[in-house]
Amino acid sequence: MTFYAHSGTPGDKSDWQPLPEHLKGVAELAAANARPFGMEKAVRVLGLFHDLGKYDPQFQRRLEGADIRVDHSTAGAAKLLELAKGQDRGTAELLAYAVLGHHAGLPDKHNEFGHCFKRRVREYRDRLDPAWKTQLGFGLSGLMPAFVSARVAKATAAFDLSVLTRFLFSCLVDADFKDTEKFYAERENRQVDRDWPALDRSLPDFIARFDAHMAAMPADGTVNRLRRDILAHVRGRARMAPGLFTLTVPTGGGKTLASLGFALDHAGAHGHRRIIYAIPFTSIVDQTADIFRKVLGGEHILEHHSAIDDEEDRPRRKGERPPTSRDRLKLAMQDWAAPVVVTTNVQLFESLFAARTSRARKLHNIAGSIIILDEAQTMPRHLLKPCMRMLDTMARLFGCTIVLCTATQPALGRERPDGRPGFPDGLDLAGRELAPDPEELSRKLRRTRIERVGDMDNMALVEALRSQDQALVIVNSRKHALELYQEAKQAGLDGLVHLTTRQCAAHRRQILADVRTRLDPKAKHPCRVIATSLIEAGVDVDFPRVWRAQAGWDQVMQAAGRCNREGRRERDESVVSVFAPVGYDPPPEIKALVKDTVRALDRHSGDAQSLEAIRSFFEEVYWRLGDMGLDSKYIFDDFILSLDGSSFAFRAAAEKFRMIESKMEPVIVAIDDTSRDAVKKLAIEKISSGNLARELQSYIVQTPPRAREMLIRNGHVLFEQPGLREMQFAVLKKDSLYRKEVGLLWDTPDYLAAEDMII
Structure with a gap:
C-alpha cells in the first residue's frame, strides 16, 4: 500500500504527495532550521515522526474523501516516548510536545481538557501500518548534544528547556508549512512567500550605505557633535x-x-x-x-x-471540520x-x-x-x-x-x-x-526644564495652547485626546493636529511629516499638536513647549525628549509642564506610577533629570511590586521539572503572558489606492495571505473587541473573502466612520456618520 501525506486530484493519485517524501522533506528543512543552535539531529527525528499518524489506514481513507476525523498528531509522540531510552527519554519528551502540537499548538502536560499531553498519550491506540518502520530511517540516541546541555543553567533548567521546546516546535512547524506550501504551489500555481537574502550577503552593502548616510548628516552644533562621538564610541565596542x-x-x-x-x-x-x-x-x-x-x-x-490574526484560536462551529494542511496555507503568518x-x-x-x-x-x-x-x-x-x-x-x-x-x-x-x-x-x-x-551624557544633553503645574482642565489646556504658536500636549487616553482636540477646534486655534492610535500608520506618517514641516525653523507655521503617548518614544519632533499629563517618570522624560530636541533654544525657555488632568483619571496601569514619580521627584528635586533620579524611580517601582508583582501571572510556575520528567503548561503560560491586557482587534481602513488595491488582491487565491498582510498593516486600526463586534454587527465592517482567507481581513465598509484628523470613531457605530462628527 502507498501512503500519502497530502492529496491532489481526486481519484487520480499521480499528483498526490507520498508520505515518506513529505516526512523526509520536513526532516531536512527542520534540521537546517535547528543548525544555529545545534539541535539538528533531534529536529530531524521530529520531522520524521510529526505525521507518523498518517500511516493509519483510516487517515488514508480520509484523504480519499471519507467523512471521518482522524487524530494523526498523537502517534508520533507516543512512538517517541515508547522507543527512546535512557538519557534520550527526556529529550524525546520535549519532541513529543512539538509533535502533539504541530497543528493545534503546544499542549499542557496536564489539564482538565482532553487535549492535554498526558491524556492523549495515555489513550493512544496504535493503528499504524508497520510500513513506517522500513520506510523511515532514524536513530534515537544522542538527541541532546553535550554543548547544548551545558548551556542549560541548573537554577533555571525548567524554564530553559521550555524555551528550547518552543524552538524545536518552531523548526518543525515552519518546515511543515514550507514543504506543504511547495507541494501545493507546484500543482496550483500558488504564490509562495518571498525568499529573503542572508544577512552576511547583505552586510557589506548595509555598512557602506550606513557610512554614507552618517557622513551626510549635519556636523555643526553641540548636539550633532555629541551624536557623532556617541556613534563612534558605540561602534568601537562592536567586537566585544x-x-x-x-x-x-x-x-x-x-x-x-x-x-x-x-x-x-x-x-x-x-x-x-x-x-x-x-x-x-x-x-x-x-x-x-x-x-x-x-x-x-x-x-x-x-x-x-499590526498582526492580522491567523484564526487558529477561533472556536469551531458544531460539526465544522478542523482545517486541513491546505487550509492553513491561507493564513497570514x-x-x-x-x-x-x-x-x-x-x-x-x-x-x-x-x-x-x-x-x-x-x-x-x-x-x-x-x-x-x-x-x-x-x-x-x-x-x-x-x-x-x-x-x-x-x-x-x-x-x-x-x-x-x-x-x-x-x-x-x-x-x-x-x-x-x-x-x-x-x-x-x-x-x-x-x-x-x-x-556625563545626561548632563550634556539636558535641554529642557521640567516643572509641575498642578491641575489643568481642558479649558486651561486650550488657553495654554493659544499662548504658543508651536506646542505639544500629551495626554493619557485616546478619549481625552479627541475631546481636547474637539474643544480646541471649537475655540478656533490654528495649526491644530490630532495624533492618536485611532489613525492608521499610513496617516500618522503623513501627519508627522506635516508636523515636521511646520516645525522647521525657517517656516515657523502654527503647530499645536494634541497626542497620546504614542508620540513620546522615538518620534523625531522638536517643540519649544510641551505639556504632559501626569504619568510614570520615564514617560515624562520621554515627553521632555520632544522639547528643544535639537538644542536650538535656551534650556530655561524650553519648559515641560507636568499637569494633573481634571476630569480624566489616569489609566489603571499608570495610576500607581504617578505616585512613584512624585516620590522620586521629591527625593531628587534638585536634579530631577539625572540618571540617579531615574534609577530611584525604577527602584521605587520594583520595590513596591516585589518579586510576586514582577511575575504577577506566575509564569514560572507553569514550567516544572521533577524525577517524573517535565510538567510544562505551554497553553496556560501563553494565555497568561499578555503584554497588553486589553486585547485589541484589527480593522483595515482602505483609504487610498495602495490599500484599496491590496484589498482587491484578497480575491486572488494564488497570492499568499502573508504578502497581503504586509501590504495592509499600515492601514490597520486596532480596536476594542466589542467595538469591532458592533461595527461588524451593523455592517460597517465585513470580513473580506472569508472563503479564501478565513476570518482574517476585517475591512471598514462605511468610509464616513474614518477621518484623517481623528481616525476611526467606533464609539457609537450603530448610528455614527460623517454628519454626526463635531470637529
Whole structure:
C-alpha cells in the first residue's frame, strides 16, 4: 500500500504527495532550521515522526474523501516516548510536545481538557501500518548534544528547556508549512512567500550605505557633535563578546542610528544571522522602519507590527471540520526570515512565550540574532521577571546579542552602578554599557526644564495652547485626546493636529511629516499638536513647549525628549509642564506610577533629570511590586521539572503572558489606492495571505473587541473573502466612520456618520 501525506486530484493519485517524501522533506528543512543552535539531529527525528499518524489506514481513507476525523498528531509522540531510552527519554519528551502540537499548538502536560499531553498519550491506540518502520530511517540516541546541555543553567533548567521546546516546535512547524506550501504551489500555481537574502550577503552593502548616510548628516552644533562621538564610541565596542548590553543615551542623542551601527559591525564581527529591532509601540514601528529603509534600502527590511490574526484560536462551529494542511496555507503568518526585522515588543515576547503554531513559527529565526530592545524601560512590570529570564536564556542557549537601548535605563542589572545589589534575578550587565559615560551624557544633553503645574482642565489646556504658536500636549487616553482636540477646534486655534492610535500608520506618517514641516525653523507655521503617548518614544519632533499629563517618570522624560530636541533654544525657555488632568483619571496601569514619580521627584528635586533620579524611580517601582508583582501571572510556575520528567503548561503560560491586557482587534481602513488595491488582491487565491498582510498593516486600526463586534454587527465592517482567507481581513465598509484628523470613531457605530462628527 502507498501512503500519502497530502492529496491532489481526486481519484487520480499521480499528483498526490507520498508520505515518506513529505516526512523526509520536513526532516531536512527542520534540521537546517535547528543548525544555529545545534539541535539538528533531534529536529530531524521530529520531522520524521510529526505525521507518523498518517500511516493509519483510516487517515488514508480520509484523504480519499471519507467523512471521518482522524487524530494523526498523537502517534508520533507516543512512538517517541515508547522507543527512546535512557538519557534520550527526556529529550524525546520535549519532541513529543512539538509533535502533539504541530497543528493545534503546544499542549499542557496536564489539564482538565482532553487535549492535554498526558491524556492523549495515555489513550493512544496504535493503528499504524508497520510500513513506517522500513520506510523511515532514524536513530534515537544522542538527541541532546553535550554543548547544548551545558548551556542549560541548573537554577533555571525548567524554564530553559521550555524555551528550547518552543524552538524545536518552531523548526518543525515552519518546515511543515514550507514543504506543504511547495507541494501545493507546484500543482496550483500558488504564490509562495518571498525568499529573503542572508544577512552576511547583505552586510557589506548595509555598512557602506550606513557610512554614507552618517557622513551626510549635519556636523555643526553641540548636539550633532555629541551624536557623532556617541556613534563612534558605540561602534568601537562592536567586537566585544556577544551577549547582553545596555545603551544608555538621553533622548536626542542618536540612539536609533547608534544601535543600528553597532548591530551591523557586531554582526560582521561575530556572524549573527539577522538584526531584530523591537519597539514598544506599534505607532512608531513604521517610523523606525522608514529610517532603516532610508539608510539600508527598503528591499531587505521586514516591518511586522499590526498582526492580522491567523484564526487558529477561533472556536469551531458544531460539526465544522478542523482545517486541513491546505487550509492553513491561507493564513497570514510571518517567519522573520528577513535580514532586518522591525517589530514590536508585543510581537517579540508574545511569540517567545507562544503555544500557537503561527506565532511560534518565527522563533528559530531569532536564534543567532542581534535583538535591540528600544525603550527597554517600557517592558510591562507585571511580566518583567519572565521577560528578563527569557532574554538571559536567549543569550545563553541561542547565541543572541541583546541591547537594552533607552534614555532612562531601568535598574535591571544584578548590581547597581555603585556595586550594591540590583534587580532580583537581574541580568549580568556589569561592564556591558555601550555608551561613553552615560552620567556625563545626561548632563550634556539636558535641554529642557521640567516643572509641575498642578491641575489643568481642558479649558486651561486650550488657553495654554493659544499662548504658543508651536506646542505639544500629551495626554493619557485616546478619549481625552479627541475631546481636547474637539474643544480646541471649537475655540478656533490654528495649526491644530490630532495624533492618536485611532489613525492608521499610513496617516500618522503623513501627519508627522506635516508636523515636521511646520516645525522647521525657517517656516515657523502654527503647530499645536494634541497626542497620546504614542508620540513620546522615538518620534523625531522638536517643540519649544510641551505639556504632559501626569504619568510614570520615564514617560515624562520621554515627553521632555520632544522639547528643544535639537538644542536650538535656551534650556530655561524650553519648559515641560507636568499637569494633573481634571476630569480624566489616569489609566489603571499608570495610576500607581504617578505616585512613584512624585516620590522620586521629591527625593531628587534638585536634579530631577539625572540618571540617579531615574534609577530611584525604577527602584521605587520594583520595590513596591516585589518579586510576586514582577511575575504577577506566575509564569514560572507553569514550567516544572521533577524525577517524573517535565510538567510544562505551554497553553496556560501563553494565555497568561499578555503584554497588553486589553486585547485589541484589527480593522483595515482602505483609504487610498495602495490599500484599496491590496484589498482587491484578497480575491486572488494564488497570492499568499502573508504578502497581503504586509501590504495592509499600515492601514490597520486596532480596536476594542466589542467595538469591532458592533461595527461588524451593523455592517460597517465585513470580513473580506472569508472563503479564501478565513476570518482574517476585517475591512471598514462605511468610509464616513474614518477621518484623517481623528481616525476611526467606533464609539457609537450603530448610528455614527460623517454628519454626526463635531470637529
